[in-house]
Amino acid sequence: MSTEEALSFGLIPRMHRGIFAMNELPELDDLVQVGLFNILEERDVQIRGYPIQFDIDLVILFSANPSTYNRSGKVIPQLKDRIGSIVQTHYPSERDQGIEILQQEVGNDLDGNYPVQVPYFMFQIVEEITNQARRSKYIDQASGVSARFSLANFRMLIASARQRGVVHGEKPAVPRISDLGHIYSSSLGKLELDLMGTHQMSERQVLDAVVAQAIEVVFKEYVEEHGLSDIAEIFRGGVRVEVGDMLPSSHYAERLRQVPPAWNKAFELNASENDAVRASCVEFVLAGLYSMERISRSQRFGKIQYEF
Numbered sequence: 001m002s003t004e005e006a007l008s009f010g011l012i013p014r015m016h017r018g019i020f021a022m023n024e025l026p027e028l029d030d031l032v033q034v035g036l037f038n039i040l041e042e043r044d045v046q047i048r049g050y051p052i053q054f055d056i057d058l059v060i061l062f063s064a065n066p067s068t069y070n071r072s073g074k075v076i077p078q079l080k081d082r083i084g085s086i087v088q089t090h091y092p093s094e095r096d097q098g099i100e101i102l103q104q105e106v107g108n109d110l111d112g113n114y115p116v117q118v119p120y121f122m123f124q125i126v127e128e129i130t131n132q133a134r135r136s137k138y139i140d141q142a143s144g145v146s147a148r149f150s151l152a153n154f155r156m157l158i159a160s161a162r163q164r165g166v167v168h169g170e171k172p173a174v175p176r177i178s179d180l181g182h183i184y185s186s187s188l189g190k191l192e193l194d195l196m197g198t199h200q201m202s203e204r205q206v207l208d209a210v211v212a213q214a215i216e217v218v219f220k221e222y223v224e225e226h227g228l229s230d231i232a233e234i235f236r237g238g239v240r241v242e243v244g245d246m247l248p249s250s251h252y253a254e255r256l257r258q259v260p261p262a263w264n265k266a267f268e269l270n271a272s273e274n275d276a277v278r279a280s281c282v283e284f285v286l287a288g289l290y291s292m293e294r295i296s297r298s299q300r301f302g303k304i305q306y307e308f
Helices: 030-034 037-041 077-082 095-110 120-135 149-168 177-187 203-226 228-237 249-256 261-268 275-291
Strands: 019-022 044-046 053-055 059-062 240-243 296-300 303-307
Touching: 030 077, 037 044, 037 077, 095 120, 095 149, 120 149, 120 177, 120 203, 120 275, 149 177, 177 203, 177 275, 203 228, 203 275, 228 275, 240 249, 240 275, 249 275, 261 275
Parallel strands: 019 059
Antiparallel strands: 044 053, 240 303, 296 303
16 A cells, blocks of 8 residues: 555546536535545645645536535535635526526427427416415425426426327417316425424415416416406306316317407417417416406316306
């Protein structure tokens, strides 16, 4: 062991004149963190067991989740003191910024052998669900919501739309509000409830409340722009519209032929002659009116029926 041939420099010295990135810094043993002192402060390396010391030129980047996310360890104060600068990232401050990130992460998921066309209001609702979850009094604000929450929910939405498209031969497939009924699978486990609070609600109940609030927030914005609340007057005549994630788009087209042309306002949301896009707009307006308590809703055998 005293021969020079046995000398092992380790990972960091081998990165001389380079960049060394280290993930999950708190998980390092305290003694290992102490071993980083000299490198960060004096910029030199000492090899244990050998009377050798030499300068080293490199940049070390650490990453770590907030302490509330990671209970396996901590960064010792002395090491924090030697880190040159700390940059704290955060969630998107605006919904549109979150949608841009979501669209970027989705990548080619919308293409492929079975393309998917997503109305913009569905992007807004998916991202608003995440925003509402981060503000919810039922969810632990310290640990927040998984950064993959929006992406996982959106991919589940796409999968549900594709399944309907394959069954009914609709191309492109278009997500609807009724597809949100499947996001329990993609959402559960990504929310940390506030167990210390007085609200005794299950994770599923919390998710239902968050989704309802998100639909209401987005719909009210469209009401201000398009005046969609007028459509509620149609239901005064006892009109009923049945929706469901596996109903074909033609079902909606046939049903809407029996109601006044006031529905044309709804189709200004996402101008298209495609029955699948129009069906998505119909469900959005119905769910929005229900969130504003303008119409009632009942559910039976997996299908939802809206009426005045």
